[in-house]
Amino acid sequence: MTGDDYTPPDDAVHVRTTDQLRAVSNLVRHRVLAVLRDGPATITQIAERLDLAKGSSSYHVRVLERAGLIHVVRTRKVRGVVERYYAHVARRIVLPEPGPGQADVLMRHALADLEAAPEGSPRWVRMQHTRIGETQFAEFERRLGALLDELRDARDPDEPAATAAIAFFRPGGA
Template identity: 65%
Template sequence: MPADDLPETLHVTTDEQLRAVSNLTRHRIMALLRFEPATITQIAAQVGLAKGSSSYHVRLLERAGLVKVVRTRKVRGVTERYYAMAARAIVLPDPGAGQPDVLMRQAVADLEAAPVDGERHVRMAHLRLTGEQFAELGVRLQALADEYRELSDPLLPDVSLAFALFHPAPREQAEGGSK
């Protein structure tokens, strides 16, 4: 299936899907497959896994409907399967109160695993915005991410972009209720 035939988004709605994307190894496999299909052998080599482990994780992602076989070919009597993402974008549900944000945890884990001497731009800004400004900034950040996603070229090195725009917990709540 050519990338042009992929649905734009797939919303994670089941517990099986959420468990599948909550694992950092499977998250990295999905990141690898977002630009081009790959075989179990290619996935194992690029993610740094044994082929058996790679196969296990891909099977879980496939069972959850997050990746799928997009083509096959015969190599020395064995059918080689090429896997790709089931959609251009995977949309995770917002975490419930007190639950971890899977996407942000994975982004932090990826950042921590990135080469320390590599180029990176990591910033945090504390802002005071009206409701309208808050909404406008969210729309602009999403539009910017979408613009650069359209420019993505599978022949170029991977770049990860993670952003979170949110209202932090009130100071009393963040400090465990004490002042």
Template identity: 35%
Template sequence: MSTNPSVPDYDLADTIELSTPEQVRAISDPLRTTILGLLHERGATVTELADAVKRPKGTVAHHVNVLAEAGLLRVVRTRRVRAIDERYYGRTARMFYVSVGQSPGGGPLPLDFNDFEVAAKESAAAYQAHQLWAFIRHARISPEQATEFWHRIKDLVQEFDQVPRSGETTYGFAVGLYPMTDYPTLPAEKS
């Protein structure tokens, strides 16, 4: 379980590896990833989620059910309101991950499973307003070094996920590590 119980306001695992195609499909929808993101703050009802994303309650309920059936959400508490039990949903883990470049079953990830495409769309307004902070670097390293580096990045993402929510502005945080086959390299140094 998490070492920071204040964010969100319910217990959850730190990480869960997605092990079924249904789980990968569940998180590849932008509305569902937004719902998962909102639930980093606290448990919420379908009504609260629908208000936050400005979508019909029935639409949000459908997406919450898909996430719950995939094991990514669960009911974290209930509250009795006028003879009806109101369910509060929460994530089952702070971070969900798929083995690098593979979907469960060993096939390639679906083409719509690209967080950088989402980040590019989300960051366009920040770029126009000169409020986008970004770096891109390239390095020839071994696959083992890349894996080690990626584990360190995952730790930073977990730290970002656990920051108590405050303020009026939501910030996006996108990271990635990818092999390049067409990046130029220097020839071996002559002795």
């Protein structure tokens, strides 16, 4: 958004408080966080990118800031008004495991983003059922994590956005 090379100071922020969980559970705030992955942005830039009213953008940014998930990284005075540039406080956000019967926030947001993707945009969706032992499960989990890390590290801010969402689990009753 600004062309600045901003690197969050921390590797990870762990969502632990009710305010933090409430902040990341909202789809609009999830999308605000996605915009900020590209670098620092103002409330106006976020509003334009997400096609939101500035007031709505401001509200969601304030919720994320109060939750300690984003912060102001610089200010600039434009025609007598102070613009604040917001950015992530960490490279990644670690969510708590959902409790029994609770929806997984991450998967819920990923599905909403998939459903909102422009018609004709590239997408790859696949599901695989199998039976494997604990050792194989742990190895696949490690490899999937490494693949996601590789994808994150290949980031190029000049290229179109892409999202990978993976759920690897033992289903109940199988």
